[in-house]
Amino acid sequence: DVQMTQSPSSLSASIGDRVTITCRASQRVSTALNWYQHKPGKAPKLLIHSASTLQSGVPSRFSGSGSETDFTLTISSLQLEDFATYYCQQSYNAPQTFGQGTKVEVK
Amino acid sequence: QLQLQESGPGLVKPSETLSLTCTVSGGSINTKDYYWGWIRQPPGKGPEWIGNVYYGGRTYYNPSLESRVTISADTSRNQFSLKLSSVTAADTAVYFCARRSYSPSYYFDHWGLGTLVTVSS
Numbered sequence: 001d002v003q004m005t006q007s008p009s010s011l012s013a014s015i016g017d018r019v020t021i022t023c024r025a026s027q028r029v030s031t032a033l034n035w036y037q038h039k040p041g042k043a044p045k046l047l048i049h050s051a052s053t054l055q056s057g058v059p060s061r062f063s064g065s066g067s068e069t070d071f072t073l074t075i076s077s078l079q080l081e082d083f084a085t086y087y088c089q090q091s092y093n094a095p096q097t098f099g100q101g102t103k104v105e106v107k
Numbered sequence: 108q109l110q111l112q113e114s115g116p117g118l119v120k121p122s123e124t125l126s127l128t129c130t131v132s133g134g135s136i137n138t139k140d141y142y143w144g145w146i147r148q149p150p151g152k153g154p155e156w157i158g159n160v161y162y163g164g165r166t167y168y169n170p171s172l173e174s175r176v177t178i179s180a181d182t183s184r185n186q187f188s189l190k191l192s193s194v195t196a197a198d199t200a201v202y203f204c205a206r207r208s209y210s211p212s213y214y215f216d217h218w219g220l221g222t223l224v225t226v227s228s
Binding site for chain 2: 001003004024025030031033034036041042043044045049050051055087089091092094095096097099100101
């Protein structure tokens, strides 16, 4: 299976900060990389698919980049509603696999 | 608006079978456009894909669970279901159902809230 490693596992940030989360795949996954946001008690939300395509309705402060093994999720200006846990997922190789998550907390 | 909702027992005894149902509203599961899947997340860990069911009943499973998993669809009720046999404490997790789309990679674009299933005697 492809191992997905996210870093950091958690971070503290303030409103307005630029936040960057990285995801590294143990094998090449082309651009078949997705990012999700999850808040406690809520359904996980797709933010970015295919490495850099913003899902409909997702604010433009979210962006994704990368290919093959190294990927980045960036939040350009952190808002209150962005405090959550973020997961990457590869869908290039079966079985599709997820990262362990990055929790974004209030500084 | 598409909505998915998981239902089923929150407590299952070791060695028994975990059974969950996902009810879909706001759209039909009887379509060639999407797959319908189950994902679980053990406490403190990342999510794990369990399997998908497709139009006509075709199924795809995670090899790590394949010997114990059955996913099926009931198009008349617009539901799909998960059965996981011979459960142990390691199967304790929040179980999510989701819709899988494709363009140009596969991704889950609609999820349920999830339901916690605890395996304990």
